[in-house]
Amino acid sequence: MSSSTEPLQTATGGGLPEGATWALNLLARPWTPHLLLLLAQRPTRYRDLHTALPAMSTAVLTGRLRTLTDAGLVCRRLVDGDPGVHYEATAVGAALARPLANLAATAATLYGVAR
Structure with missing residues (x-):
C-alpha cells in the first residue's frame, strides 16, 4: 500500500481530463x-428498445x-419503407460502448465469484 501524501484523484473531475469527466x-x-450497448449492436426502433428493457x-x-x-452518441433517423424511427450509436457512441461491453463481460464473469 502506498503512503503517498498526494491527494487522490476523484471521479468528480479532480485530475481527470474534461472529456473523461463528461x-x-x-x-x-x-x-x-x-x-x-444495445444501440451499438444495430439500429433499433423505439418500441424494440422498450421491449428489450421492459x-x-x-x-x-x-x-x-x-x-x-444531444450528446452526439446516438442518432435518430427515418428509414425508407419503415414507419418507425430508428436509433443507432454514432461512431463516438460505438467507441464508448466497447469498454462498456468489456466491463459488462468482466462483471458477468466475476459476479458469481464475488457473491
Missing part, C-alpha cells in the same frame, strides 16, 4: 449504458435517447 457523468445515469419507463427511455442524441 463521459463518466453521462454514462453513470441509470439505463444509459444499457441503451448504448423495466425502463417510456418517459425515462425518451429522456435518455434525447440526452444521448
